[in-house]
Amino acid sequence: MVSATKEMTNPPAVSPRRRRRGTHTLSTRDKWVAAALLGIPLLLDLAFVWFPALASVLLSFTKWTGVGAIHLEPCRNTATLPGIPQPGCLFGVQNYHQAFTVYPDFWPAVRHNAIWLLVFILLATPLGMLFAVIIDRGIRGSRIYQSLLFLPVMLSLALIGIIWELIYSPNYGLINSILGRTANENLIDWLGNPRLNLWAILAEATWRQAGYVMVLYLAGLKAFDPALREAAIVDGASSWQTFWRVTFPVLRPINIVILVVTVIESLRAFDLVFITAKGNPLKGLELLSIAVTQNIVGETQRIGFGSTLGVILLVISLVPISIFLYQTFRKEKRA
Template sequence: MVTATRSRPRRRLRQLSRRDKLVAALLLGIPVLADVVFIWFPALASVALSFTKWNGIGGLGQIQGYGVENYRIAASIDPQFWPAVEHNAIWLLVFVCFATPLGMLFAVIIDRNIKGSRIYQSVLFLPVMLSLALIGIIWELIYSPNYGLINTVIGHNHDSNLINWLGNPKLNLWAVLVEATWRQAGYVMVLYLAGLKAVDPALREAALIDGANAWQTFTRVVFPVLKPINIVILVVTVIESLRAYDLVYINSHGPVLPGLEMLSILVTQNIVGEETRIGYGSALGVVLLVISLVPISIFLYQNFRREEPV
């Protein structure tokens, strides 16, 4: 016996009107245009200018081809380049090894809903809400050789035994890193706290039933679930460590002090400084871009690559 099957009528797709197409084009076109104008064009222009010699005077007609000479000068002649790379690497290591674990510790403690957790969260997040300029001014008062808090407490605020925390090339980088870590830890805390709130409580209950202690529950159950947050924090950490500028500039009072050389400072000094070298400054900017892309790309590849079939 053959049974006839009734075919379901196809739903007709709604035709977009001219107004709908215009709205869609605007919603897509404006962000893309802004992205191209403010991000891609400056980035590509910097790459192109890095192979030129130009002091910014006389218009684009005065631009001269310079090949890879700017990169050779940076690598072999400029005495500030390699110290700046080293200082940026130290900045990144301090953020990864100290600021990030400290922020994670704060988040785990606050996530346990201890008494006064809201107050602690607000206090720890306060440095993030302050501008970097204000943070630099606050810590400059703390580090002041004559009337600063630290020298006053340890009794080194007299002429005979002053400790110049920001003027000593052996100390000033670490002093500024304390300022940066104070702020970065609060930022990382908020990101991890948001991730911990999204963890399914059933996972922790299952781990407790299986006999896992608090440390095993966090490292083997909770932390792997925080993989998306870890990726965001890594990207933010690399960007923040490489674009370090405000605190260094404020604590240096303009010209960078010995011991505080940073790639971002060198880029600014060469592009808008007294001796304008836009080509060389652009080359340093490209170096900064490449350095930032390498660890981010490797980490993203390792975390997002598809598993090969067995």
């Protein structure tokens, strides 16, 4: 009886092995592997994204031409002519003032980027949505159509530029050959005419963007509950009413993603224009990304001013990204 009481008052000690059951201590090798898996991508991100972005912000306040030291001292003569390289020095907001008031290509570039955005929203996005809805209905040969429409997205932009250059060529292009405008006296210069070249490039970009939007909408339609569509049909709704009042509101998260992607794609438009113009500035094809490239790696080598244009483009791009993040985090808080 006494021994039983002692056992009750002094329970047997739990072995250390049983106490540590369920916990796992990382070995030194595991810690090094985890540090490498996290550290290497972080270093690459800092080196190729954040450091260039911060460097561009700092250089945007200078008149650095890429040669010589960058002296962070205020410029005394602020009435210099644009385009004339000045010694590197802190130039305050004069670069931004020149971008908005003096630089001749800035506002045409902003206008062309805005046109690019409107064409993507009003033409490429509805086309991609239409393709997705038709293919989602399971028509005959839908997989073939889906592959053909998505093919421009998989092709490189350089190849797309070459394909459309053959289509737009004044002498032997497909369009002029069909129209019978291949003679020297009645040629249509689709890429050289400032009134036509932007719309010609937008046709190329829309051809590619519509396939990308189609894939995003197809992903949303595959996750759509068909019972909602069947219930709407039972209630007497037409196909058009079912789509706009039932399907489209459910696709709201996809719509936000597509809107953000569309804005970013229209702002960073560069490749097709650069390939078409072969690196030379063409009238009618001014874009913010082209202006940045011409000032940083062009003949003038105005790295400070080019960085200013890059910062302006960065700030404009951050607006849709911030809206997207705000909507995402607000949705998570509500959930």
